[in-house]
Amino acid sequence: MQQEEEPKHLGKVRVPHVLTVAGSDSGAGAGIQADLKACSARGVYCSTVITAVTAQNTVGVQGVNVVAEDFVREQLKSVLSDMHPDVVKTGMLPSPGIIKVLCQSLKEFQEALVVDPVMVSTSGDVLAGPLILASFREELLPMADIVTPNLREASALLGGAPLQTVGDMRSAAKSIHDIGPRNVLVKGGDLPESSDAVDVLFDGKEFYEFHSTRIITSNTHGTGCTLASSIAAELARGSSVLSAVKHKDIEKGVQLKCWLIVDVIGLVQSKRYVGSALDYSKDILIGGGRQGPFDHLMKLKHNALPCMRRPFDPSDLLMYAVTDSRMNKRWGRSMSDAVKAAIEGGATIVQLREKDTDTGDFLEAAKTCLEICRRHNVPLLINDRIDIALACDADGVHIGQSDMPACVARTILGPDKIIGISCKTPQQAEKAWIDGADYIGCGGVYPTNTKENNITVGLDGLKTVCLESKLPVVAIGGIGISNVRAVMELGVPSLKGVAVVSALFDRECVLTESRNLLRAIMDSTKAVK
Numbered sequence: 001m002q003q004e005e006e007p008k009h010l011g012k013v014r015v016p017h018v019l020t021v022a023g024s025d026s027g028a029g030a031g032i033q034a035d036l037k038a039c040s041a042r043g044v045y046c047s048t049v050i051t052a053v054t055a056q057n058t059v060g061v062q063g064v065n066v067v068a069e070d071f072v073r074e075q076l077k078s079v080l081s082d083m084h085p086d087v088v089k090t091g092m093l094p095s096p097g098i099i100k101v102l103c104q105s106l107k108e109f110q111e112a113l114v115v116d117p118v119m120v121s122t123s124g125d126v127l128a129g130p131l132i133l134a135s136f137r138e139e140l141l142p143m144a145d146i147v148t149p150n151l152r153e154a155s156a157l158l159g160g161a162p163l164q165t166v167g168d169m170r171s172a173a174k175s176i177h178d179i180g181p182r183n184v185l186v187k188g189g190d191l192p193e194s195s196d197a198v199d200v201l202f203d204g205k206e207f208y209e210f211h212s213t214r215i216i217t218s219n220t221h222g223t224g225c226t227l228a229s230s231i232a233a234e235l236a237r238g239s240s241v242l243s244a245v246k247h248k249d250i251e252k253g254v255q256l257k258c259w260l261i262v263d264v265i266g267l268v269q270s271k272r273y274v275g276s277a278l279d280y281s282k283d284i285l286i287g288g289g290r291q292g293p294f295d296h297l298m299k300l301k302h303n304a305l306p307c308m309r310r311p312f313d314p315s316d317l318l319m320y321a322v323t324d325s326r327m328n329k330r331w332g333r334s335m336s337d338a339v340k341a342a343i344e345g346g347a348t349i350v351q352l353r354e355k356d357t358d359t360g361d362f363l364e365a366a367k368t369c370l371e372i373c374r375r376h377n378v379p380l381l382i383n384d385r386i387d388i389a390l391a392c393d394a395d396g397v398h399i400g401q402s403d404m405p406a407c408v409a410r411t412i413l414g415p416d417k418i419i420g421i422s423c424k425t426p427q428q429a430e431k432a433w434i435d436g437a438d439y440i441g442c443g444g445v446y447p448t449n450t451k452e453n454n455i456t457v458g459l460d461g462l463k464t465v466c467l468e469s470k471l472p473v474v475a476i477g478g479i480g481i482s483n484v485r486a487v488m489e490l491g492v493p494s495l496k497g498v499a500v501v502s503a504l505f506d507r508e509c510v511l512t513e514s515r516n517l518l519r520a521i522m523d524s525t526k527a528v529k
């Protein structure tokens with residue numbers, strides 16, 4: 001009997017998809033490269049049709065090599081016929097011929113269209129001449145669902161009169177709308193004498209103004225491309241709503257209303273995203289020119305902190321300091337002062353275990369502690385709170401048996417973060433290994449007041465777990481200067497150190513306690529050898 005073939009898409013998820021038709025920027029701040037990064041940051045797949053290759057950096061544009069029209073057509077056909085993007089976004093279109101080719105393809109495939117009418121690069125280099133202006137006006141703009149000119153582009157599209165006020169921007173938006181696009185967003189980032197950045201949207205009926213705080217930075221190269229890509233990404237994400245409306249063939253008025261909802265929300269989100277990326281990137285240094293790129297994924301600075309992170313080393317577990325804000329408060333010190341003193345006293349890894357600190361305060365303190373830890377090349381872990389670990393880009397987390405399952409934590413945190421799991425039995429230790437943990441914390445070894453209702457495993461329980469564990473082990477619970485020797489002298493190779501809370505932090509001087517405890521640990525490890 002012939003088996004029926006399963007449809008290829010069964011069980012697969014369709015992801016939102018933007019096609020960008022634009023030029024390549026070798027400096028990767030703008031153009032195709034900005035579009036790819038912006039779409040990735042906004043969670044949308046991005047395919048690319050390259051119209052020109054530019055030699056470009058933070059100083060300016062040194063050269064442009066236009067791609068042959070036929071080859072632009074071929075790229076368009078390859079992507080549109082097979083991958084069916086939800087939205088097409090255009091950037092640099094360097095010849096009237098390329099615009100014609102694009103418009104033909106768009107008529108055939110009927111995708112939603114976001115036009116960033118790139119004419120002059122942010123460095124002032126002209127990327128599109130007067131012939132292109134005519135093609136924009138006559139062919140491309142009438143097909144656009146939204147067009148996003150800056151002040152200079154809006155002025156060029158309308159014959160050259162400068163735009164100097166929000167009133168001018170409104171009139172320009174209306175006049176450009178008359179050319180044919182369904183929505184016009186005139187971006188006022190360059191408006192003189194304005195403390196905030198104002199953009200004006202006109203949808204043919206109403207004007208909307210979007211105000212945001214102006215971010216003082218020279219790292220703005222690619223802002224226009226990024227905003228347009230981000231709008232395209234938002235439209236692609238909302239395209240299920242749009243296509244539902246389109247399919248039902250609802251009368252034009254309702255369809256427009258639906259567009260507007262997607263547009264306005266998408267615009268607000270896009271502007272907010274660009275603002276956050278600019279703000280994050282205001283102090284990064286790439287290139288020596290006047291205008292630098294910014295970091296679309298808002299991650300680059302983590303790697304630029306004083307000390308680079310390194311892979312987890314089990315010997316980091318030797319003296320493991322676990323914070324407790326109640327104790328530190330009692331002794332009149334902040335979390336970061338406590339961490340600094342513990343590290344100066346020799347702590348080899350730090351865990352922030354903050355059971356009653358508000359989330360906002362916890363995050364801020366965690367960022368400060370992370371800077372201290374990075375400076376000293378000491379890993380920083382967060383207890384229980386994967387959200388905090390992600391938000392501050394800590395080195396990892398410590399989780400217990402009733403916290404987030406370790407395999408889920410691993411999926412969320414990725415392969416490079418450190419994950420520690422509390423285990424009281426060999427079975428739990430085995431599971432921790434299967435789930436992808438890096439180490440286990442075993443205890444309470446001795447009774448403790450720090451953690452309520454914690455069952456004590458004793459030295460025997462610790463030894464049993466250490467003997468069975470495939471992962472390195474750190475002992476915890478009631479450990480201090482008086483009993484650390486007994487723990488370390490168990491002499492099981494997987495036992496790499498001790499984790500302590502009150503022995504360091506429920507004391508007057510964290511620095512002294514840390515030094516003394518480290519000395520005792522070192523003495524006992526020497527004794528074992």
Ligand SMILES: Cc1ncc(COP(=O)(O)OP(=O)(O)O)c(N)n1
Pocket residue numbers: 320322351353383384398399400401402403420421422440441442451474476499
């Ligand atoms: C190193 C280390 N080991 C064990 C624990 C305890 O974690 P957990 O069982 O999740 O309990 P809480 O600390 O969250 O109360 C730990 N924190 N660190």
Ligand SMILES: Cc1ncsc1CCOP(=O)(O)O
Pocket residue numbers: 443444445447448449450451454476477478479499500501502503
């Ligand atoms: C968090 C934790 N997990 C098991 S025992 C314990 C508390 C350890 O605190 P202390 O070092 O003050 O006994």
Ligand SMILES: [Mg+2]
Pocket residue numbers: 383384398399400403
């Ligand atoms: Mg926990």
